[in-house]
Amino acid sequence: MKLPLFFNMRVALLAISVFLFTLCTPVQEKNSAENIANFPHAVTYEIFVRSFADSDGDGIGDIKGMTQKLDYLQELGIQGIWLMPIMPSPTYHKYDVTDYKDIHPDYGTLDDFKIFVQEAHARNIAVVIDMIINHTSNEHPWFQESSKGKDNPYRDYYVWADEATIEEVSSLVKEATGDSDNREQWHSFEGQDEKYYGFFWGGMPDLNFDNPKVREEIYEIGRFWLEGIGVDGFRLDAAKHIFEDHRAEDNHAFWIEFRNEMQKIKPGVYLVGEVWADTETLAPYLPGLPSMFNFDLAFSILHMLNHEKNISAMVKGHSTEIKEDVPFEKAFVNIQQKYKSVTSDFVDAIFLSNHDQNRIMSVLGNDLPRAKQAAAILLSLPGTPYLYYGEEIGMKGMKPDPNIREPFLWDILERDNYRTSWIEPEFTTDATVIPQAIQQNDPNSLYNLYKELIALRNTSPALTLGEFNTSDISGAKVLAWVMKHANQEVLVIHNISSSEKAEIFQKTDKKNVLFKSHPSVELHADKLILPPNGSIFILL
Secondary structure, eight states: OOOOHHHHHHHHHHHHHHHHHHHHSOHHHHHHSOOOOBTTBSOEEEEOHHHHOOSSSSSSOOHHHHHHTHHHHHHHTOOEEEEOOOSOOSSSSOOSOSOTTSOOTTTOOHHHHHHHHHHHHHTTOEEEEEEOOSBOOTTSHHHHHHTTOTTSTTGGGBOEEOHHHHHHHHHHHHHHHOOOOGGGGEEOOTTOSSEEEOSSOTTSOBBOTTSHHHHHHHHHHHHIIIIIIOOOEEEETTGGGSSOGGGHHHHHHHHHHHHHHHHHHSTTOEEEEOOOSOHHHHGGGTTTOSEEBOHHHHHHHHHHHHHTSOOEEEEETTEEEEETTSOHHHHHHHHHHHHHHHOSOOOOEEESOOTTSOOHHHHTTTOHHHHHHHHHHHTTSSSEEEEETTGGGTOOOOSSGGGGSOOOOOSOGGGOSSOOOSSOOSSOSTTTSOOHHHHTTOTTSHHHHHHHHHHHHHHOHHHHHOEEEEOTTOOSSEEEEEEEETTEEEEEEEEOOSSOOEEEOOOOOGGGEEEESOTTOEEOSSOEEEOTTOEEEEEO
């Protein structure tokens, strides 16, 4: 198809820009820096396989497509991949497994996946897969057997109860948590006088982890993937719901047992848990799950940028509570201190959004400067930064869930050989988002900002491995902290106002500036001036 004249002119202008950009970039100095980041102290990329890269033209992303895009991830600076569920399942999202030891045929085969893991490892990229063990599909053979009656050997693989027991459990849950909906999580089965427990819905019956046989099955599944396939770890879905809400201590104990069993199989195995809750609720899980997604942090970053205030936010039930009187830096220190009071053996899993949340670009009102600053904030904090696929090109999306999991735009539609088509996108199209192939040739694109920040982080001991320290520079619209590691200290400053400059009294030598988000950052003898949504990293 012949491209319109204006598009050809645009590409030509971008090509000239990138040529000039290359001439002005000290390539030798940039490439000479040593990469000190190693997983899990490295940037990790979350992929929904169905939407990422289609290798065979059937409209569905697949493992071969991901394998062919590993060079892209390596060039971006990624050293870890988290894959959303890849096992057989009756749903598009695959969070209800029917076979724990296989690959969904839409995605490929186990042999395809073994090659993917080998190729990722050859590029120094770790592979973490979603492990959904809280529940299975109601089409799983275990449940099919369990539902046949009380005498079936698989009956106790799931949680079945009569009305009297359900009433007792519901009362305990309500007393412990205030949750009065527990009765709705029990589901009838035709021909049975007992109901089964399914926290999310009837199509996802919860496994019974009071049954030692179930735990042994799960540990053997872990062995299959860690030892037999070679993955590096697991993202543990719905970690808070292994046991009912009134049995939080049993949850904590289970994950310690799970971690011990996995370490027997693969010492140093990486485990990251999903506990969508406030820090107080999350912290006791750390001995079993030494990496946890920091939801309070994610909400805080987005709220700060939208409200243009140095504030914090925290998970509160099913919503978010804004803490106007607690600055972001103080809240972050509080989180780290809480974690350290439980264990020193943790790596914070930090992120801006994921497959369950509205996409950042849409949450920030499609504001590119704010999206760029969100990236700069995330990548200047300690822990393992997680990027949701397409975040680096500004993909958009608002719930329902399929609309936040739309196809990645590799190139303009006419020449995009990898774009998936399993869904008609409503938010991320060529008319709303510039594809990756175009952005890579624009030095001012969101993609190239992510690439620059990741490269800087990967070569900075302080940014990758450092500890977070507050700074007196922090203010009502200015975020500031110091990252320290060994003999390196990096001062990080962000002006979160979208309309006002920030004047900061800080002596800065130009040669010590590691990163500045915009050419209009002003450096004077005794102060610096950041433009709206401007950021700067300074080597102290």
